[in-house]
Amino acid sequence: MERVPEPEELMNDIEQALAYARADFSEANQLFITLLEDIAGNDGLSGALLDLGCGPADIPLELARRHPQLRIDALDGAAAMLDLARQHLDEDEQVGSRIRLMCEYLPCPALQHNSYQSVASNSLLHHMADPAVLWQTIKECAAPGAHVVVMDLMRPHSELAVDALVETYALNEPDVLRRDFRNSLFAAYSLDEVAQQLTDAGLDSLSIAGVSDRHLAVTGTLPA
Numbered sequence: 740m741e742r743v744p745e746p747e748e749l750m751n752d753i754e755q756a757l758a759y760a761r762a763d764f765s766e767a768n769q770l771f772i773t774l775l776e777d778i779a780g781n782d783g784l785s786g787a788l789l790d791l792g793c794g795p796a797d798i799p800l801e802l803a804r805r806h807p808q809l810r811i812d813a814l815d816g817a818a819a820m821l822d823l824a825r826q827h828l829d830e831d832e833q834v835g836s837r838i839r840l841m842c843e844y845l846p847c848p849a850l851q852h853n854s855y856q857s858v859a860s861n862s863l864l865h866h867m868a869d870p871a872v873l874w875q876t877i878k879e880c881a882a883p884g885a886h887v888v889v890m891d892l893m894r895p896h897s898e899l900a901v902d903a904l905v906e907t908y909a910l911n912e913p914d915v916l917r918r919d920f921r922n923s924l925f926a927a928y929s930l931d932e933v934a935q936q937l938t939d940a941g942l943d944s945l946s947i948a949g950v951s952d953r954h955l956a957v958t959g960t961l962p963a
């Protein structure tokens with residue numbers, strides 16, 4: 740099935756951001772966190788972590804709770820999303836104080852190069868007009884030996900398969916969320932396309948795999 744880009748790259752519409760923030764993504768978020776913790780292994784997660792396209796900051800908050808040595812820069816280009824992220828951080832001040840929200844659009848010259856021990860991104864890749872921007876940002880900002888996890892939706896083979904996933908995972912969700920999920924499945928990349936993006940970016944130390952019926956993940960450690 741041909742890819743259809745997202746109508747809007749950023750999730751800056753308030754109704755859209757609210758529906759997203761209220762939805763329960765705990766299963767996918769837990770999968771993402773497990774992948775990152777597995778990559779970090781016995782080293783554990785500590786130092787500086789960059790979360791690209793952080794949305795309402797559910798993942799950075801959970802990571803900060805689980806890993807007290809972690810400081811997180813959580814970046815998103817949508818002010819509407821970051822307003823919701825700010826509210827979430829304020830609800831847990833002690834943990835929230837280790838997370839810095841950055842309202843920035845990628846590519847972002849303000850990000851420090853070679854400075855993050857971990858770089859994480861969930862569900863951003865399919866939003867980006869130019870996916871090479873995400874891979875270039877990771878290459879520039881990650882410290883040598885950094886842990887990397889990029890998880891995203893994986894484009895189904897047919898419109899029927901898209902509809903089936905929407906029915907399975909968003910049956911009782913508000914219309915705006917069902918619409919966004921459908922658009923996201925059409926906009927997602929395939930395993931082969933992401934593998935080619937990694938080759939083009941020279942990120943040969945990272946691996947790609949399907950990790951659920953609708954997600955793919957790029958994981959690994961950059962050269963030391």
Ligand SMILES: C[S@@+](CC[C@H](N)C(=O)[O-])C[C@H]1O[C@@H](n2cnc3c(N)ncnc32)[C@H](O)[C@@H]1O
Nearest residue numbers: 749750792793794815816817844845861862866
């Ligand atoms: C589907 S949400 C994912 C949010 C979060 N990572 C999560 O897992 O819940 C994608 C986010 O990426 C942001 N985004 C899309 N393109 C971007 C860009 N070029 N620069 C910065 N943020 C971007 C959107 O505004 C949106 O909040």
